[in-house]
Amino acid sequence: MPPRFSTVLFDLDGTVVDTVALIRxxxxxxxxxxxxxxxxxxxxxxxxxxPLIDQMRAFSEEHAEALLVEQRAWNHAHTAELIAGYPGMDGLLGRLHEAGCRVGIVTSKSRPTVQLAFDALPDIARHLDDVVGLEDSATHKPGPEPVQVALANLGATPEDACYVGDAPFDIAAGNAAGVTTIGVTWGFFDQAALDTEHPDLVAHDIPALEAMLLGAGE
Ligand SMILES: [Mg+2]
Incomplete structure (x- = not known):
């Protein structure tokens, strides 16, 4: 069975890699x-x-820069210890690739921080055709631009692409870009939070996501 989407874009944190404890x-x-x-x-x-600076501004507009410095230093020092893979994600990415899908990451993380995650979990990076990070667009999620940059990089149109993410901001970005949106509930947010942005589909575990993307087990 051919894959349902020729291009599958993923959010990184809480979707492809378990950074829930690390970020919190x-x-x-x-x-x-x-x-x-x-x-x-x-x-x-x-x-x-x-983007991290926007998260820090939400804590304190006045102290956002100082918060950013402290957050980054602690995060980078503890990435190797607290980051984890989601069991089955590496296999899913590999099977998408084998099925002929182009696989990309669209994240608000900066490139150096993305690299820390890939260094800790090298099995993830080997399946990726493109990574769009903070530096690759002028505007960020929940706007559509980062998803649009990934589509352009991969030569894809919105009609044959989907964006998979754990946050309402991911769903808003994907919907604004015109791709199919798939919310996942194993990351930072529950279904009620995702539903506020009306994802096309919601997956509660990786096998369910694989069935949506590849028809496995259907
Ligand atoms: Mg996320």
């Missing part, structure tokens, strides 16, 4: 150190998926 604890360190406050897990991760 990096944010906790930054707000504790710079602002002297404790926040709930939900407050800490409410804006994950948007």
């Amino acid at each position: 604890e990096s944010h906790r360190h930054a707000v504790r150190t710079v602002l002297g406050v404790e926040m709930s897990d939900e407050e800490l991760t409410a804006n994950v998926g948007r």
